[in-house]
Amino acid sequence: MAVRMGLCSLDHLHAMSYLACLTEVLDIDLVGIWDEDKELREATAQRFGTQACASLQDLLDRDLDGVIVCSANARHREHVEAAASHTPHILCEKPIATSAADGQAMLDICRETGTKLQIAFPVRFAPAVAEAKRMLDANRLGRVYSAACTNQGFNPGRWFVDREQSGGGAVIDHTVHVVDLLRWFWDTEVVEVYAEIGYSFFRPNLVIDDAGLLSFRLANGVYGTLDTSWSRPEGHHSWGNVILELVGSEGVLSVDAFRPHLDVTAGTPRRSHWLPWGRTPDHGLIDDFADMIRTGREPSISGHDGLQALRVALATYESAQTGQPVALDHG
Amino acid sequence: MHRVGIVGAGSISRIHAAAWARLPVKLAGWHDVVPEAAVAAAERWGGRAFDSLEDLLAASDIVDVCTNVTAHPEPVLAAAHAGKAIVCEKPLARTVAQCEEILAVCTERQVPLFVAHVVRFFPEFEAARRTVQAGTIGKPGMIRTVRAGGFPRMGGGAAARRYADFEQSGGVIMDVGIHDIDFHRWCMGEVERVFARGLLEAGVPQCDHALLVLRFESGAIGHIEASWAHTPGRTRTHLEIAGDQGLVAWDSRDPASLSWRTRADDMPMAQNALQEADHPYFAELAHFLDCLDKGREFRVTPHDALMAVKVSQAALRSIRTGQPVAIADFRE
Numbered sequence: 256m257a258v259r260m261g262l263c264s265l266d267h268l269h270a271m272s273y274l275a276c277l278t279e280v281l282d283i284d285l286v287g288i289w290d291e292d293k294e295l296r297e298a299t300a301q302r303f304g305t306q307a308c309a310s311l312q313d314l315l316d317r318d319l320d321g322v323i324v325c326s327a328n329a330r331h332r333e334h335v336e337a338a339a340s341h342t343p344h345i346l347c348e349k350p351i352a353t354s355a356a357d358g359q360a361m362l363d364i365c366r367e368t369g370t371k372l373q374i375a376f377p378v379r380f381a382p383a384v385a386e387a388k389r390m391l392d393a394n395r396l397g398r399v400y401s402a403a404c405t406n407q408g409f410n411p412g413r414w415f416v417d418r419e420q421s422g423g424g425a426v427i428d429h430t431v432h433v434v435d436l437l438r439w440f441w442d443t444e445v446v447e448v449y450a451e452i453g454y455s456f457f458r459p460n461l462v463i464d465d466a467g468l469l470s471f472r473l474a475n476g477v478y479g480t481l482d483t484s485w486s487r488p489e490g491h492h493s494w495g496n497v498i499l500e501l502v503g504s505e506g507v508l509s510v511d512a513f514r515p516h517l518d519v520t521a522g523t524p525r526r527s528h529w530l531p532w533g534r535t536p537d538h539g540l541i542d543d544f545a546d547m548i549r550t551g552r553e554p555s556i557s558g559h560d561g562l563q564a565l566r567v568a569l570a571t572y573e574s575a576q577t578g579q580p581v582a583l584d585h586g
Numbered sequence: 587m588h589r590v591g592i593v594g595a596g597s598i599s600r601i602h603a604a605a606w607a608r609l610p611v612k613l614a615g616w617h618d619v620v621p622e623a624a625v626a627a628a629e630r631w632g633g634r635a636f637d638s639l640e641d642l643l644a645a646s647d648i649v650d651v652c653t654n655v656t657a658h659p660e661p662v663l664a665a666a667h668a669g670k671a672i673v674c675e676k677p678l679a680r681t682v683a684q685c686e687e688i689l690a691v692c693t694e695r696q697v698p699l700f701v702a703h704v705v706r707f708f709p710e711f712e713a714a715r716r717t718v719q720a721g722t723i724g725k726p727g728m729i730r731t732v733r734a735g736g737f738p739r740m741g742g743g744a745a746a747r748r749y750a751d752f753e754q755s756g757g758v759i760m761d762v763g764i765h766d767i768d769f770h771r772w773c774m775g776e777v778e779r780v781f782a783r784g785l786l787e788a789g790v791p792q793c794d795h796a797l798l799v800l801r802f803e804s805g806a807i808g809h810i811e812a813s814w815a816h817t818p819g820r821t822r823t824h825l826e827i828a829g830d831q832g833l834v835a836w837d838s839r840d841p842a843s844l845s846w847r848t849r850a851d852d853m854p855m856a857q858n859a860l861q862e863a864d865h866p867y868f869a870e871l872a873h874f875l876d877c878l879d880k881g882r883e884f885r886v887t888p889h890d891a892l893m894a895v896k897v898s899q900a901a902l903r904s905i906r907t908g909q910p911v912a913i914a915d916f917r918e
Contacts, residue, residue, distance in 0.1 A: 382843065382859035383843035387844065390846070395850070396848065506847055506849055506850070507846060507847055507848075508844070508846040509845045510843070510844055511842075514841065514843035514858065515836075515840065517714055518833075518835040519717060519722065519832065519835075520833040520834075521723055521831060521833070521834075522832070530717065530834075532712070532836075533709040533713075533860055533864045
């Protein structure tokens with residue numbers, strides 16, 4: 256039986272990529288999509304050969320097995336709460352929410368309704384990251400001392416630079432991916448974070464952070480840094496990166512998650528860019544979500560994982576404001 | 587569920603067996619002219635060891651021919667006569683005449699024949715071809731590829747002797763260059779003529795190398811470097827296709843997604859990790875099964891396999907004669 260899937264909102268850039276994956280993964284029936292923008296939802300539905308639903312309720316009434324929530328960060332709670340009573344499986348875009356209270360409320364409603372909530376951290380499915388996890392599990396690096404990480408990107412503009420809708424800029428956008436990887440690698444938590452944050456470094460008249468550099472410590476003793484900046488200029492060969500440089504007692508390991516790639520020079524005006532080849536991390540994420548629905552297993556990336564990553568991003572803003580390291584309490 | 591019988595228990599068969607193990611098929615068993623090799627393979631990968639090819643055929647719906655190239659025609663023709671679906675490692679056969687005979691019998695018996703030109707399933711090559719097909723670089727004019735490694739020593743002495751014996755292996759053009767000849771045809775269309783230079787008659791032991799210049803019927807030009815003259819280790823590949831609107835390029839020497847150096851290895855290591863479904867030997871057999879079940883044409887048609895051998899043979903002729911060789915009227 257094909258898995259019946261729907262998509263709620265096209266706000267997030269990843270929505271288009273998820274739709275492309277949904278049409279590629281076998282045995283998924285893309286039942287419908289909804290977005291507040293009528294023109295956009297109809298054009299997109301036509302492009303991907305699916306139904307444009309007139310309202311979120313219309314989408315949720317279609318007996319879905321799973322729904323993907325790709326709305327702006329601040330609306331995740333509203334949409335997950337609406338979906339939880341109708342749809343047994345939800346894949347929610349990251350960050351889970353813009354406040355820990357909202358994130359907790361989403362976990363609570365999903366627990367009450369028995370809904371399985373997965374958070375979209377596709378980088379876990381980048382093959383190099385998955386292989387790095389295997390190497391770490393096999394203790395190839397010995398005792399790991401440090402992790403110097405970057406998740407730099409371009410400024411996506413639109414609602415991403417409106418704090419009301421996004422909850423923050425580059426820091427909330429890019430802290431959560433790498434923090435999720437580190438928590439997953441070692442089944443650990445970030446226990447302290449110190450951060451320097453920059454506003455309007457790379458684009459004029461921006462009232463939101465577009466540069467962030469975190470220094471963190473994990474419960475397992477690993478310390479590290481994370482650059483979350485929207486520092487990739489227009490015309491750069493790539494949207495950005497996820498790079499992890501690990502140093503351990505028995506060796507060093509570099510993970511460059513969005514290699515390998517072809518070099519393509521094309522377009523008007525002509526420019527050179529990287530075109531990753533092979534199945535994308537998004538493809539792995541959608542595969543995994545569909546597999547969870549088919550097999551009835553627990554989500555591989557839970558709502559709790561999403562909330563813990565968000566708490567680090569919120570602590571980052573707090574540290575930048577106070578100028579002090581912020582401790583995170585994990586009870 | 588399809589039952590798969592593998593003929594030839596050498597190194598490539600193990601890669602096929604690992605891929606079959608992840609697909610919805612039943613491994614019927616193995617046949618090899620060296621019976622102990624079939625027994626060892628059956629112990630490692632499952633299925634039975636069959637003393638005779640006939641018994642293997644009787645127990646199989648799909649026959650996967652993994653012998654060395656001179657031993658392809660016999661099991662392929664036997665499988666075709668028995669009406670079995672066939673996977674055959676590349677090259678289809680050592681000569682054009684043998685390929686033509688195989689194609690004739692497979693056509694007559696209406697037997698599906700898939701020749702495992704695996705480069706069409708390498709995701710980087712597939713992505714480059716897709717870029718060309720999408721029109722991103724406009725009309726393609728020049729294509730260059732490099733496939734460079736050391737002399738093949740896998741399988742130990744016997745296999746190395748076969749590779750070193752031109753009559754058996756066809757040298758680096760038939761073993762390595764044929765990958766690129768097939769990829770060039772896939773991207774650029776039919777080859778009009780070929781000119782080649784190489785070490786074919788240079789008498790360098792355990793070494794071969796060739797540089798091919800191709801002209802396509804479209805007017806485009808191709809360059810292939812095929813080498814067994816490089817230092818041992820991972821094969822280096824390079825690819826670029828230039829069109830009137832752009833360029834697509836790849837080089838295996840680019841930094842990999844994963845690189846490490848541990849005290850245990852004590853040397854720099856690097857690899858581009860792949861998602862499971864992207865492993866090319868898995869992808870080609872998954873594609874074969876999917877097409878077989880849906881009655882679709884394979885990505886590599888029997889005609890493609892024939893033409894890859896024909897262009898390879900024409901390149902060898904060119905090295906010997908010092909003249910360009912036209913493909914349309916090429917005869918051995």
